[in-house]
Amino acid sequence: MKKIIRILLKSFVAFLLLSPVWVLSYRWIDVPGTPLMIIRKLQKKHTIQHRWKPLSKISKNLQLAVICSEDQRFIEHNGFDTKAIKRAIAQHKAGKRLRGASTISQQTAKNVFLWPQRSWVRKGLESYFTFLIEKLWSKERILEVYLNSIEMGNGIYGAEAAAKFWFNIPAENLNKEQAAAIAAILPNPLKYLATPASDYTQKRKEWIFIQMNNYGTLVFKDH
Numbered sequence: 392m393k394k395i396i397r398i399l400l401k402s403f404v405a406f407l408l409l410s411p412v413w414v415l416s417y418r419w420i421d422v423p424g425t426p427l428m429i430i431r432k433l434q435k436k437h438t439i440q441h442r443w444k445p446l447s448k449i450s451k452n453l454q455l456a457v458i459c460s461e462d463q464r465f466i467e468h469n470g471f472d473t474k475a476i477k478r479a480i481a482q483h484k485a486g487k488r489l490r491g492a493s494t495i496s497q498q499t500a501k502n503v504f505l506w507p508q509r510s511w512v513r514k515g516l517e518s519y520f521t522f523l524i525e526k527l528w529s530k531e532r533i534l535e536v537y538l539n540s541i542e543m544g545n546g547i548y549g550a551e552a553a554a555k556f557w558f559n560i561p562a563e564n565l566n567k568e569q570a571a572a573i574a575a576i577l578p579n580p581l582k583y584l585a586t587p588a589s590d591y592t593q594k595r596k597e598w599i600f601i602q603m604n605n606y607g608t609l610v611f612k613d614h
Contacts, residue, residue: 444563446535457574460599471518495533495534499536503520
């Protein structure tokens, strides 16, 4: 029993020492793949389409669309949107369906470093990695990694692959309507289509478009 405890303790210490190095390396190194990509590839359901692009080569329209769709306080918060969490809890207590309140930072931590299945262990690790990326990366880098790693269709990962698949154009050329269409499918990219849009995605796209107009110019505060 003591031997097992020693092994667990050493593993825990090694994790605490190595995980910040792992996260810090991705501040400069492009993420080659994610656990979800590996899982999908092992399942052999579809070919993985993924091509990394720097944030400067991803349309500002798409950057703004995903922020308006997924996390409108992304620029201000430290990785956790306490207002959204409190609102979700209040709505749940009022009898409404429990809604997720994950930020772009949390989704990035989950996509890049962890497995997709929900559990309290994964949620705890997600919070830990969210804290690390918020401390070690800029907001631009978090958004860049998010837009290059997130699932945007069957076998489609990242903005460049999504732009080519859905609209046959590079990610840097996406207009506001196309960007809103891609952002509209993010709640379930395996179920919804960016084009042709269903009634649900069309309504969500129109809502995102309005939010983009209301949000104004996207300005990062890191630098």
